[in-house]
Amino acid sequence: MKDTGPETFLRFDNVKKSYDQKNLVVKGFDMDVRDGEFITLLGPSGSGKTTVLMMLAGFESVTSGDIAIAGKSINKTAPNKRNIGMVFQNYALFPHMTVAENLAYPLKVRKLPKAQVRDRVAEYLDLVELSEFGDRRPGQLSGGQRQRVALARAMIFEPTLILMDEPLGALDKNLREQMQFEITRLHKQMGFTVIYVTHDQTEALSMSSRIAVFNDGIVQQCAPPAELYEHPANAFVAEFIGENNFIPGTVITRDATSAKVQTDGGTIVAQAAEGLTEGSACRVSIRPEKLFIPPTNHDYDNALTVRFNTRIYVGDFIRYYFKLTDGTDIIVKVLNDLSAPDFDNGAEAQLLWLASDCIAFPAG
Numbered sequence: 001m002k003d004t005g006p007e008t009f010l011r012f013d014n015v016k017k018s019y020d021q022k023n024l025v026v027k028g029f030d031m032d033v034r035d036g037e038f039i040t041l042l043g044p045s046g047s048g049k050t051t052v053l054m055m056l057a058g059f060e061s062v063t064s065g066d067i068a069i070a071g072k073s074i075n076k077t078a079p080n081k082r083n084i085g086m087v088f089q090n091y092a093l094f095p096h097m098t099v100a101e102n103l104a105y106p107l108k109v110r111k112l113p114k115a116q117v118r119d120r121v122a123e124y125l126d127l128v129e130l131s132e133f134g135d136r137r138p139g140q141l142s143g144g145q146r147q148r149v150a151l152a153r154a155m156i157f158e159p160t161l162i163l164m165d166e167p168l169g170a171l172d173k174n175l176r177e178q179m180q181f182e183i184t185r186l187h188k189q190m191g192f193t194v195i196y197v198t199h200d201q202t203e204a205l206s207m208s209s210r211i212a213v214f215n216d217g218i219v220q221q222c223a224p225p226a227e228l229y230e231h232p233a234n235a236f237v238a239e240f241i242g243e244n245n246f247i248p249g250t251v252i253t254r255d256a257t258s259a260k261v262q263t264d265g266g267t268i269v270a271q272a273a274e275g276l277t278e279g280s281a282c283r284v285s286i287r288p289e290k291l292f293i294p295p296t297n298h299d300y301d302n303a304l305t306v307r308f309n310t311r312i313y314v315g316d317f318i319r320y321y322f323k324l325t326d327g328t329d330i331i332v333k334v335l336n337d338l339s340a341p342d343f344d345n346g347a348e349a350q351l352l353w354l355a356s357d358c359i360a361f362p363a364g
Helices: 049-057 099-109 116-126 145-156 173-190 199-206 225-229 235-240
Strands: 008-018 024-032 038-042 064-069 085-087 160-167 192-199 210-215 218-223 245-254 258-263 266-272 281-286 301-312 317-323 330-335 348-353 360-363
Touching: 008 258, 024 049, 024 218, 038 199, 049 085, 049 160, 049 192, 049 210, 049 317, 064 245, 085 145, 099 116, 099 145, 099 330, 116 145, 145 173, 173 199, 192 199, 199 225, 210 235, 218 225, 218 235, 235 281, 235 360, 245 266, 245 330, 258 281, 266 301, 301 330
Parallel strands: 038 192, 038 210, 085 160, 160 192, 266 360
Antiparallel strands: 008 024, 008 064, 210 218, 245 258, 245 281, 258 266, 281 360, 301 317, 301 348, 317 330
């Protein structure tokens, strides 16, 4: 496994991309990636994340700016000279070749000796736990097995970097979860650097060192998963990452870190986001699992009056639906245990939570 120091391995410097020389698809992307990091580019369709990956791979040209690996610009380097491995959603395996032949192909192209090719194929088949499947063709494998072959083929020539473009998109839920674990295991074991593209926030949160959240060609926030979830930089990140409630209100007062907000259900205190001004409209963001329904032993700063609508049994938790009198929906997630309360339809209730668990963002 490589020694992953703090130095920058991959650098994007004000990278922009336009297909028509008028409209920018990527609007100035900056990022330093350390050796051995697992970076996920996350965002909705058309947000620019895949375009960044294609420029890094060399399949798309850079309109302006620079991409450098180990301090050397690769803008004009041909794709096959960048020493980058790629894993695609559709596997991109050769159907007429066996699994072993698929793994051997990138080594033969690089003219490695036959004995070394044979030994490395055996090593990587064992690494992805497919030692018994070397003689099979891709069509004889399950989706998860084919994706493991694709992973092994991307790693086998020991590239400086591995790119993954929606690699789990074609798999069902159980297989996706298994492959998330598999990719994470291989990353930790081998120490390679990964740039991973997905629109699936669960994948991003569970696998990444850091996540860059894209929207409209701009990175809204780049941070470790816990920081993104707990301290989103703006309302888009708060809404895109995980489930969230947004309570409309008006800012009464604010200081350097917090704001007092008047809402339809009462006055609440929240963390204050940038751009928030006294007297302005705002939206208070609060996660469903951060809300408590009395009676509770938890300390709290805020109490909001709501009316019960319905509750849904999900298995490990119960999802409650409440409404403010202005019609705003409020969702609460409560662990499925004996303390989970029940209400009559339309009954008034209170929700409690900490000021540190909510953020007031400017409206709009």
